[in-house]
Amino acid sequence: MELVIKKKSKRRWRMTVLFTVMATVLAVAAYTFLILKHDPALVNLGERLWPVSMEHPLGTDHLGRDVLTRLLLGAQLTVGYGLLSLFAAVIIGVPFGVIAGFKGGLIDRIFMRIADAFLSFPDTIVAIVLSGLLGPGIENLLLAIVLVKWVNYARLVRSTVITERQKDYVTAAKINGLSSFGIMRKHLFPHLIGNVLVLASLDLGKIILLISSLSYIGLGAQPPAPEWGAMLNDARPYFQSNMLLMIYPGLAIVFVVLLSNILGDYLRDAFDVKKEVES
Amino acid sequence: MFRILVRRFIEVVIFVLVITFISFLFVRLAPGDPVLSILQVDDVSITNEQVNELREELGFNEPLLVQYGDWFTDFIQLDFGNSYLTNQPVMEMIMSGLPATIELAVGALLVMLGIAIPLGSLAALYRGSWIDQISRAVSLLGAAIPSFWLGLLLIDLFAVRWGALPTMGRDGFRSLILPSVTLGLAITSVYVRLLRSSLIDSLSHDFIRAARSRGISEMRIFFAHAFRYSLPPVITVFGVSLGSLIGGVVVIEVIFAYPGIGKMVVDSIRSRDYPVIQGYLLVMAIIVFMVNSAVDLSYRYLNPELRLKERKHGKWS
Numbered sequence: 001m002e003l004v005i006k007k008k009s010k011r012r013w014r015m016t017v018l019f020t021v022m023a024t025v026l027a028v029a030a031y032t033f034l035i036l037k038h039d040p041a042l043v044n045l046g047e048r049l050w051p052v053s054m055e056h057p058l059g060t061d062h063l064g065r066d067v068l069t070r071l072l073l074g075a076q077l078t079v080g081y082g083l084l085s086l087f088a089a090v091i092i093g094v095p096f097g098v099i100a101g102f103k104g105g106l107i108d109r110i111f112m113r114i115a116d117a118f119l120s121f122p123d124t125i126v127a128i129v130l131s132g133l134l135g136p137g138i139e140n141l142l143l144a145i146v147l148v149k150w151v152n153y154a155r156l157v158r159s160t161v162i163t164e165r166q167k168d169y170v171t172a173a174k175i176n177g178l179s180s181f182g183i184m185r186k187h188l189f190p191h192l193i194g195n196v197l198v199l200a201s202l203d204l205g206k207i208i209l210l211i212s213s214l215s216y217i218g219l220g221a222q223p224p225a226p227e228w229g230a231m232l233n234d235a236r237p238y239f240q241s242n243m244l245l246m247i248y249p250g251l252a253i254v255f256v257v258l259l260s261n262i263l264g265d266y267l268r269d270a271f272d273v274k275k276e277v278e279s
Numbered sequence: 280m281f282r283i284l285v286r287r288f289i290e291v292v293i294f295v296l297v298i299t300f301i302s303f304l305f306v307r308l309a310p311g312d313p314v315l316s317i318l319q320v321d322d323v324s325i326t327n328e329q330v331n332e333l334r335e336e337l338g339f340n341e342p343l344l345v346q347y348g349d350w351f352t353d354f355i356q357l358d359f360g361n362s363y364l365t366n367q368p369v370m371e372m373i374m375s376g377l378p379a380t381i382e383l384a385v386g387a388l389l390v391m392l393g394i395a396i397p398l399g400s401l402a403a404l405y406r407g408s409w410i411d412q413i414s415r416a417v418s419l420l421g422a423a424i425p426s427f428w429l430g431l432l433l434i435d436l437f438a439v440r441w442g443a444l445p446t447m448g449r450d451g452f453r454s455l456i457l458p459s460v461t462l463g464l465a466i467t468s469v470y471v472r473l474l475r476s477s478l479i480d481s482l483s484h485d486f487i488r489a490a491r492s493r494g495i496s497e498m499r500i501f502f503a504h505a506f507r508y509s510l511p512p513v514i515t516v517f518g519v520s521l522g523s524l525i526g527g528v529v530v531i532e533v534i535f536a537y538p539g540i541g542k543m544v545v546d547s548i549r550s551r552d553y554p555v556i557q558g559y560l561l562v563m564a565i566i567v568f569m570v571n572s573a574v575d576l577s578y579r580y581l582n583p584e585l586r587l588k589e590r591k592h593g594k595w596s
Contacts, residue, residue, distance in 0.1 A: 114297070116290050122522015122567060128529060129560050132548030209425050210526075216427050217533045217545055232428060239435060246435075250428040258423035 015270070018263050025256065029075040059244065070226035071248055077227045079256060082208040085142045086200050089149035094196065096150070097157025098188075101165065102180065108158070115151045123148035127210060131219055138221040141214055145207060152203070153196060160195055164188050194271035202264035205257040212253050228253050283575055291568045295561060299354065303347050359558035364550050369558035373540055377562075379449050380539030383462065384528055386455050390463025391470060399474030400501070406479065414471050421468030426527050430461040430534045447536035458535045462527050466520070473516055477509035484508070510581050518574035521567060 059067050100111040118126075127144040134140035164170060164187070173183050212229030214220040221227035223234060228249040235245035353360065359369035402414035437457060438446040445454045481487070482505050490500045529541035536542070540559060547555035 113290075113293060118294065118297075122525055122563075124522045124526025124529075125560075125563050128526065128544070128548075129556055132544065132556050133553065135551065136548060205423065209423075213425055213427050213530045216425075217530060219545065219548060229425075229427075232431070236431070239431065240439060243435070246428075246431060250425065250432075253425050253428065254420070254423045257425075258419065261419065261422055 011266075011269075015266050018259070018266060022259055022263055025075065025259065026079070028072060029079045059242075067245065067248060070231060071228075071252060074226040074228045074231060074249065074252065075256070077221065077225060078208055078212060078229075078253070081138065081142060081211050081221075081227070082204050085145040085149065085207055085211075086204060088142075088146045090153050090196060090200060092146065093150035093153025094157050094192065097154035098161055098184065098192075100154065101158040101161030102184070104162075111154070111158075115155050118148065118151040119155070124210065128214065128219065131214065136219045136222070138211075138215070138225070138227070141211060141220045145210065149203065149207070152199065156195055156199055157192055160191055161188055164191055194267075198264060198267045198271055201260055201267055204260040205264070208253065208257055208260070284572055287568065287571060287575075291564055295564050299351065299557065299560075300347065303350060304343075354557070354561065357561075359561070360554040362547070362555050363552045364547070369554050372543060372555060373558055373562050376538060376540040376543045379537065380528055380532070380541060382455060383458055383532065383537060383539060384524060386459030387462035387466065387524065387527075390459050391467045394463070394467045395470035395474055399471045400478060400506075402471070402475040403478035403482065404501075411475075414475060418468035418471045421464060421471075424465070426461060426465035427530050427534050429464060430458070430531055433457055433461055434534070449538050454535075454537075458531050458537055461534075462524075462531045465527050465531075466524055469516060469520060470513060473513055474509065477512045478505055481505045481508040507581060511578055514574055514577055514581070518571050521570050525563060525566075 096111065100108040126148045127141070130144035130147060131137075131141040134143065170183055170187055173187060178186070211220055212227065212232075215227045215229030216233050218233065221230045223230055231249040232246060235242070235249070239246045357370055361368055362372060365372075398410075398414045398417065402411040405411060434446050434457065437444045444457050446457070448454055486508075487500060487505060490504055491497075495504075525541075528539065529545060531537070532539045532541035533545050540562070544556060544559040546552075547559075
């Protein structure tokens with residue numbers, strides 16, 4: 001018994017650390033403008049490819065721009081884009097899932113067919129092809145990601161609603177005269193939040209990787225935006241003389257993705273939703 | 280089984296219909312006029328007459344739905360038209376790039392198996408040991424490292440600094456090593472963890488204890504019994520994560536300037552060569568369909584329970 005409690009408190013402690021780190025990253029990303037000393041887009045060819053100094057803690061890039069500044073702004077862009085597309089996918093997916101799960105019948109069947117069709121196809125490819133058809137650019141890439149991701153949330157929500165709807169407490173609530181909306185709000189919603197949160201945090205890492213890889217090959221964020229993938233693309237020609245220019249953005253991506261994956265794993269254990277999210 | 284295949288086929292058809300219609304609309308409504316972009320290739324001034332002629336020839340003056348119908352009939356007959364850029368038939372371009380891409384994908388899968396099987400097995404056999412910890416660290420990091428970054432670092436290390444391997448192009452076996460290793464490492468992490476947990480699960484079953492009591496050697500128990508039983512979930516995930524393999528191929532091909540269909544599609548996206556993009560999409564849909572069907576069939580082979588159930592309930596249930 002004691003062991004279980006110990007294990008739990010250890011986990012809670014780790015969780016606190018994780019959340020703190022994540023919150024710090026988000027805060028840095030959101031409030032970069034307060035700590036920035038340099039203009040991220042200011043080209044200064046006299047200072048190009050400078051090594052580490054007091055003025056430029058991580059040196060400057062091939063156009064003399066401060067690397068640290070761009071890296072921090074990159075956090076805002078990279079994490080921001082990831083969160084934005086996730087948020088949009090959730091906002092579209094959840095209502096669809098609720099309606100399909102709650103109403104059932106024809107709407108549900110049509111919806112399921114569309115969802116299955118989307119899920120039968122690898123979303124990376126759809127994102128690449130869609131952003132390709134729309135034309136290279138970060139807006140189109142984000143749109144493509146939302147288009148392929150919302151289905152996952154709709155399906156997850158639908159299956160949660162269908163399982164919960166059949167349970168006795170919902171019947172009891174119905175007998176007591178609670179309206180569909182009331183049942184939804186009071187009883188089903190708490191279940192949904194956990195599941196959606198877990199799936200979203202596991203998705204965030206993947207989306208960030210997708211955005212930065214596609215930005216690297218020129219299909220996402222376009223220069224001079226300091227998105228990390230685009231920064232790597234900028235640094236590529238100089239990677240023999242200035243290896244570090246390639247190291248920083250890469251490490252930044254690894255750090256953020258690692259963080260969101262670990263967070264997702266913990267949330268999954270905490271909400272105990274392994275099965276539903278994975279299926 | 281037959282039913283599953285039919286259902287899957289219908290799904291693919293619906294998907295292709297939805298996606299092609301969307302893509303068709305995008306192409307027609309896209310900001311750049313395709314007619315202009317075809318004509319502008321030659322850098323000669325364009326007359327209005329030429330534009331109208333080509334419009335008529337490509338059927339752009341018909342109603343949208345008629346256009347879509349015409350286009351779709353060609354499309355399903357694998358006639359994707361010609362590339363706007365090179366005027367080469369799209370199907371020819373795809374067919375010339377496909378072998379290179381398949382080589383790369385197979386190479387990556389071999390690298391993945393070469394890492395995931397030993398690491399996953401050892402982690403399952405020695406749970407909680409240092410090797411288990413290593414496998415956990417490898418899969419956590421593996422899932423977080425962008426494959427393109429890993430590829431760049433490997434290029435820098437092996438090709439530029441040590442000059443041991445070629446950095447780009449496709450020229451024999453040696454040029455395949457770096458791209459395959461990069462892609463292989465990028466997809467390994469999922470399988471290590473999965474194989475581990477699946478093996479742990481199957482080692483705890485009664486049939487393992489029964490095999491031990493019959494005096495079968497541990498080696499044989501592990502490989503002939505436990506390993507086989509733990510494969511279906513791994514294969515399922517292979518079907519599901521096929522996309523990350525295909526998507527990874529695209530990025531890796533661009534980094535290594537490897538002449539497969541992934542690089543082809545990125546190049547055509549850059550030059551807005553729509554027929555090539557659409558052709559790529561359909562070919563991918565076919566590949567995904569075939570792999571997923573093969574995954575379904577392999578279940579029956581690997582899991583005798585399923586076959587028994589089918590025999591009991593009649594063939595088509």
